[in-house]
Amino acid sequence: MSDEKISLYITLTIGALISLFPFYWAFIGATNESGKLFSKQLSFVPGTKLIENVTNLNESIGIGRVLFNSLFVSLTYTIFSLLICTMAAYAFAKFEFKGSSPKVVLEILR
């Protein structure tokens, strides 16, 4: 029982590390100079250029505006799709009409 538990934890930890590593690595990239990312001497510790990089980013694209656009689109999309999809799903579930039970819809909803 204990062996099983240990191997379970080891497998999952390795998997989680693989999943998370690119995020950590992107963070390392964000805190280092851009040139260093492409050079041979990579380090796995965070650098000190985070603030500088964020300032550069803000100057080049205006991070506030961009974030607002994304937020606006995603919020509107979520609200409208929730509204329309719940109504459509209700209609499909509650009423019988021609084509209300095509095989595919049923099959996917199953």
Next chain:
Amino acid sequence: MKALKNTFIILAVQVPMMLFLALILAVLLHSSLLKWKAMFRVSFFLPAVTSLVAYSIIFSIMLMNDGLMNQLLEWIGISSIPWLSHPFWAKVSLILAMTWRWVGYNMVIYLAALQNISEDLYEAASIDGASKVRQFFSITIPQLKPVILFTAILSTIGTLQLFDEPYTLTKGGPSDETLTIGMYLYQTGFRYFDFGYASTIAYVIVVLIAILSFIQFKVSGDER
């Protein structure tokens, strides 16, 4: 047509591999022995919230010729691999990247379905002396069949529409070796401005998706 061939190679390798991996991960994460379930789930699902282009760029930097992966490989003692410039390895890196991105997503779907399987079945099976592996193949997979079908169809559709990853990672790759149908459509439509042909390709993709979905319904043994 090379694009078609590439897409089907990627489809045939990536979708079954990814779904199986996701299923195993879901079963492991569902195990009652495990603590910190939420933490593991979040770390496996996190790739699915990244944007397609962003993760492709991260992978393209990691897989560069003197990028991170090759440095790690050299450090272990294996000679470096031309990840993005060799016909075979370009496909492998594409598949790796896609698997990294989508395993968590499918895993969450499986996890939700696993919670609906009655505990009684496993109890009865273990009283009858069935091993964990046997239980996995005789209870979990049959019980999850509709969900597996659902994810298989979704992944098939996703793979046939594959565009962002090859576009950012390899630009169609060494001599069109990672050109997918989606990329081919984009090239004819927006680089050679042959919109008629591009629309035809789009319809071919639709028909292919319909045929493949239909085959999957049939193969999975549709009783209704």
